[in-house]
Amino acid sequence: MGTDRLDEVLDATYDSLTRYGVRRTTMDDIASTMGVSRSAVYQYVRNKDDAFRKLAERLHAEALARAREAAAGDTSTAERVRGVLAAKLDLVLRLAGDSPHSAELLDAKARVFGDVCHGFNGSLRLLLVDLFTEAGTPAAVEPAEAADICIALVIGLESVADGRELFAPATDALLTGLLGAPVTTPTRH
Template identity: 55%
Template structure:
């Protein structure tokens, strides 16, 4: 049996989408990017839409795994909140984000992958809520939504370097206990 080359197909899809966007990318483009026939690519994905959805799911799942690791840590609340938010930040500002077509994979309004993005955000919200529920923050769900909104604002204004001090201020201002401050300035 031939080796599973799905990851290679998705990598080729990512490169094509970064260049051409979803609408202009074809299965021929993906096949050409891989150096294989279009029929060979169909062994791994049903069609272009399936390739786009699988790629979006892979990117979001990778970020979700990083967020879960951060949420499960035995570190101060601010560290865990920062780690969870950083997973979304890395997704939004990663290598694909430089493409004008990144929103087609990473935006909750995207036609093919919006549901994947919304599910990802809902899982991050649940993780943040759980982290805040371990503290004396009066409304953990609201605190989680505030932190996500703060991150979206930082991404939108291209001021992502402010995430760490913003998390420190937010966690402290939301009423979490005083053991929330970062002990180092490193990631």
């Protein structure tokens, strides 16, 4: 299977998603967006659900790669944790900004790709547990609990209109408590 052609199918799937949503998008919409026949699309995906599942997998894999890169960075623990959390928040805010329909790809309860969302959150949790294990946390908070608290914070920020603006002060406050030392977001010029 040609990866470039599959990427074109997934790009067309995303374009159709932003216009029509998951339920209303058809294989004809995807094919039309690509300028090919429906049978050409079937060479790369089995059906509409498969196209959306592969799209969700690609978007989550890209975000997870950014999170892993942040976790492995040569910066402070706070900056690495913030990078992992930013990868999750950016995924959601990007999709929500592209179209109200795009958020359907992030629905952990969706029958087609809920496991993709769940697996993504689980992978982020493991990255965070490792970071908090390495850095240490206050005696009252286990690294796994610290990871869960961080993920809960981002889930909350995903649901408010000014989540991006609240991200820095919210993570500063949370990480100051979880890491036991004052943390502030560096000013970027």
